[in-house]
Amino acid sequence: MDKQTYEKKVHFFGRISVTIFMLGTVLLPLTLFLKFGILPEKAAFFTGASTILSVMILVSLAEFLSYAPIIGSAGMYIMQITGNTGNIKIPASIAAMEATGIDPVTEEGEIVSALSIGISALTTEIVVLSGVLLLAPFRQVFQNPALKPAFEQIVPALFGALIVSFIIRNWKLSVIPIVVAFIVTYISSQPFGAKLAYFTIPIIVIATLIFNRIAYNMGMLTPIKNDRDINIQK
Secondary structure (H helix, E strand, O other): OOHHHHHHHHHHHHHHHHHHHHHHHHHHHHHHHHHHOOOOOHHHHHHHHHHHHHHHHHHHHHHHHHHHHHHHHHHHHHHHHHOOHHHHHHHHHHHHHHHHOOOOOOHHHHHHHHHHHHHHHHHHHHHHHHHHHHHHHHHHHHOOHHHHHHHHOHHHHHHHHHHHHHHOOOOHHHHHHHHHHHHHHHHHOOHHHHHHHHHHHHHHHHHHHHHHHHHHHOOOOOOOOOOOOOOOOO
């Protein structure tokens, strides 16, 4: 199977899967409406929808521009359907490419990423199901307020460990993006800059792209050379 055929099949099955997922998502509220006539109040519905969309449109666009070049089409389809984007799927993809030594922007990287994300989705379901069955008796322990700060730091700790592995490769390229991230995060945490929180990810992504382009022009970055043509076996 050549690359073009592979891409066509990825988008074909991906679109079908996303369509089924979207229909399944609206099935419950549609059933409640058709069976019991339950509908939210118009004012509450539009208020909630506008609030969520104002955030999610920007976040989704930023995630697509940030993640798609790294994990590829197949990985994006799986990730958007199964969820747990930042805390499981992206770390799994990065860890797999780190372990195999494959660059994320290559064809091999896209396939490794898709496999790792798919396996992580299956693993997540198994772990969640096992956790529900085995940890249910200890629910009161995990709901202890003293443990809440620890659970809130799981995702930052996970991403911190992953970011370090990239920083040590070329720390000079990491200085500007990190500084921009700290500045934007600090401003958005202040009352006068609260609305900036909606644009945090796009600002950091744009700043990183601009800085990397300047670094490339200055010779700090070199283009990736990969002359191998991957042959995906049936």
